[in-house]
Amino acid sequence: xxxxxxxxxxxxxxxxxxxxxxxxxxxxxxxxxxxxxxxxxxxxxxxxxxxxxxxxxxxxxxxxxxxxxxxxxxxxxxxxxxxxxxxxxxxxxxxxxxxxxxxxxxxxxxxxxxxxxxxxxxxxxxxxxxxxxxxxxxxxxxxxxxxxxxxxxxxxxxxxxxxxxxxxxxxxxxxxxxxxxxxxxxxxxxxxxxxxxxxxxxxxxxxxxxxxxxxxxxxxxxxxxxxxxxxxxxxxxxxxxxxxxxxxxxxxxxxxxxxxxxxxxxxxxxxxxxxxxxxxxxxxxxxxxxxxxxxxxxxxxxxxxxxxxxxxxxxxxxxxxxxxxxxxxxxxxxxxxxxxxxxxxxxxxxxxxxxxxxxxxxxxxxxxxxxxxxxxxxxxxxxxxxxxxxxxxxxxxxxxxxxxxxxxxxxxxxxxxxxxxxxxxxxxxxxxxxxxxxxxxxx
Numbered sequence: 001x002x003x004x005x006x007x008x009x010x011x012x013x014x015x016x017x018x019x020x021x022x023x024x025x026x027x028x029x030x031x032x033x034x035x036x037x038x039x040x041x042x043x044x045x046x047x048x049x050x051x052x053x054x055x056x057x058x059x060x061x062x063x064x065x066x067x068x069x070x071x072x073x074x075x076x077x078x079x080x081x082x083x084x085x086x087x088x089x090x091x092x093x094x095x096x097x098x099x100x101x102x103x104x105x106x107x108x109x110x111x112x113x114x115x116x117x118x119x120x121x122x123x124x125x126x127x128x129x130x131x132x133x134x135x136x137x138x139x140x141x142x143x144x145x146x147x148x149x150x151x152x153x154x155x156x157x158x159x160x161x162x163x164x165x166x167x168x169x170x171x172x173x174x175x176x177x178x179x180x181x182x183x184x185x186x187x188x189x190x191x192x193x194x195x196x197x198x199x200x201x202x203x204x205x206x207x208x209x210x211x212x213x214x215x216x217x218x219x220x221x222x223x224x225x226x227x228x229x230x231x232x233x234x235x236x237x238x239x240x241x242x243x244x245x246x247x248x249x250x251x252x253x254x255x256x257x258x259x260x261x262x263x264x265x266x267x268x269x270x271x272x273x274x275x276x277x278x279x280x281x282x283x284x285x286x287x288x289x290x291x292x293x294x295x296x297x298x299x300x301x302x303x304x305x306x307x308x309x310x311x312x313x314x315x316x317x318x319x320x321x322x323x324x325x326x327x328x329x330x331x332x333x334x335x336x337x338x339x340x341x342x343x344x345x346x347x348x349x350x351x352x353x354x355x356x357x358x359x360x361x362x363x364x365x366x367x368x369x370x371x372x373x374x375x376x377x378x379x380x381x382x383x384x385x386x387x388x389x390x391x392x393x394x395x396x397x398x399x400x401x402x403x404x405x406x407x408x409x410x411x412x413x414x415x416x417x418x419x420x421x422x423x424x425x426x427x428x429x430x431x432x433x434x435x436x437x438x439x440x441x442x443x
Contacts, residue, residue, distance in 0.1 A: 027203070034170045034207040038214025041144050041171055045178045046219050048121065048143060052136060055129035060308045074300035077131050077293040077307045084130040085289025088351060089282040091123045099123030100142055103134055103355040104270035104348040106394060107141060107176075107193075111168035117146035123352040131311035133292055133343040134353025137176055141354075144175025144215075166207050173208040174215035183212035185406060189399040244418040247375020255370050255381070256388040256422035259363040260429035262337065263392035266345035266362070267434070273349025288350025292343040299339035303332045310340040313354070314361030321361075325368045325378050333369035337362055355393050363389020363426075383408045383415040384422035397427040 059080060064072045091099040097116020100123055112120050124139035148171025149164060169190060177186035190208050244252070277284045300307035309317050317336075321328060344358045367385030371378040383404055390400035401423040405412040408419070 030166060031207055031210055034167070034174075034211040035214050037148055037167070037171060038174045038211040039218050041147050041174045041211070042178060042215035042218035044143050044147060045140050045175050045215070048125070048140065049136060049179065052125060052129055055125070056312060059129050059131070060311070071306045072300075072308055074297050074307060077296035077300075077311055078290070079293075080130045081132070081289045081293030081296070082286070084127040084132055084351075085286035087126040087130075088123055088289065089285045091119055091126070092285055092352070093282050095119035095122070099352045100138060102270075102274060102349065103138060103351070103353055104267060104274055106355060107138055111145035111149065111172065112142035114146050114150055117142060120146075120352070127289075127351060128313070128353055131293070131296060131308075132289070132351050132353055133296075133311065133313070133340060133347045133358050134351060134355065135313035135315075135357030137179060137354035137356055139353065140175040140179060141172040144171035144173070145169075147171055148211075166204060169204060170207040170211040174211035177212035177216045178219040180403065182216045182406075183209055185399060185403045186212050188402050189394070189396060192396045192398050193394075243414045244377070244380045245375070248377055248380040248418055249421065251370065251373050251376040252367075252380060252384050252418050252422055253425055255367050255376075256384055256425040257429045258370075259366050259385065259388040259422075260392040260426040261433055262341055262362060262366060263359050263389060263426075264430050264433040266341050266359075267348060267355075267393070269342070269345030270348025273346055275349075277350050285350055288346050291346050292351070295339045295343035295346070299335055302335045302339070305332060310336055310343065313357040314340070315357055318357075318361045318364060321364060321368060322382055325371070325382065328368065330369050330372065333365045336365050337369070340365075356390060359393035360386055360389045363387075363392065379408075380415055380418050383412075383419050387419045387423040388426035391423040391426040392430040395427060395430065397423040400426075 060072055060076075064070075064076065088099065095116075095118070097112060097119045100112060100116070100120035120139055120142040124136065128134065128136060128139075145168040148167040173183070173186045173190050176189070177183045180186050180189075187205065187209050191205060273288060277288065296307045296310045299305070299310040309320075340358065341362055344355075344362065347353065348355060364382060364385035367381040367388070368378060370376060371381035386407055387400050387404035390403055391397045394400060397420075401416075401420045404419045404423070405416060408415055412419075
């Protein structure tokens with residue numbers, strides 16, 4: 001152990017400022033509040049996701065069986081999506097907040113306030129179970145930020161303004177961590193999306209970590225206790241694979257670029273849809289929903305498979321695809337990418353929900369469809385598909401790589417170089433293809 005010199009320089013100003021922030025009584029109260037907030041946010045998210053899954057199961061499994069079908073017939077999405085559009089139109093046009101932010105804008109933007117929260121929740125529960133090709137992540141973040149902002153009202157007025165932004169970020173992170181497999185991916189997404197560094201990053205990261213960790217623990221534990229489906233994004237069965245070799249990288253890099261182009265084309269369609277729905281919003285919202293239903297019905301007609309594979313967020317289909325990718329003909333995968341991609345692009349601009357889950361399925365399906373190429377393994381294709389799809393839609397390559405590593409489980413260590421490469425390639429290509437200002441990059 002060495003003794004510091006007598007005239008050692010003082011700690012840097014930034015370090016001293018960070019220490020004062022962390023040691024302040026107001027910040028310690030904020031950390032405690034974030035831990036406490038994680039519990040009600042997790043419970044609210046649990047019942048939200050549980051109700052959504054129960055409604056989804058009723059629409060796509062129980063109701064078809066009740067009317068004599070083993071699986072939903074090809075025409076099933078048409079009345080389901082028409083109903084979704086009719087339910088969403090008045091929410092978008094009459095309720096505060098318009099049912100939440102547009103999914104084509106990613107997960108960014110201002111937190112959903114308490115006044116707009118009922119519309120965002122109602123829009124999600126009324127439409128996502130009916131087959132809208134979007135995920136639950138954006139509505140969940142709205143729930144988290146809305147509940148967190150409610151807590152700010154109880155804080156002293158001099159602290160409420162400073163605490164509002166941190167609590168809203170912590171609430172959103174706690175909410176999305178419940179379906180992304182825990183606090184790690186959600187916290188990395190926050191770090192990368194916020195673009196902060198140094199003391200500001202630490203001051204924001206600690207509350208978000210505490211809130212998301214508490215929320216994920218309560219969410220998972222409550223799911224085990226009740227036995228209800230909690231709908232976290234997970235791949236329970238991934239085929240074992242060897243270390244990626246030269247062939248996997250040779251095919252993997254252009255595959256990641258292709259995935260980025262597919263995702264970017266979908267987002268481009270979504271931006272056109274936004275422009276189209278600004279006038280005569282109610283009828284055109286219904287038209288968008290019907291168009292999504294037509295895409296899903298087309299998939300069923302082309303492939304002879306269930307339209308449920310192309311409907312919804314893609315969580316269930318992603319798990320089925322990962323468990324047995326060889327059971328999917330290449331033609332079915334191509335039809336899935338084409339039909340679901342078109343439906344997703346329309347939904348991004350005209351409906352409400354989250355953009356990430358469908359993009360992950362589109363990326364994975366594209367990669368698996370190409371895994372029959374010589375020297376391209378199916379397990380590396382699965383891993384890079386998840387990473388590239390997430391990076392292309394979020395603009396966050398590090399978060400996307402972490403998500404793919406956690407989803408691929410035991411093979412993650414071997415697949416990590418390919419996962420990271422695919423994430424970076426997809427991010428760069430998506431930025432080159434997109435025609436939006438750099439300030440809009442990132443979810």
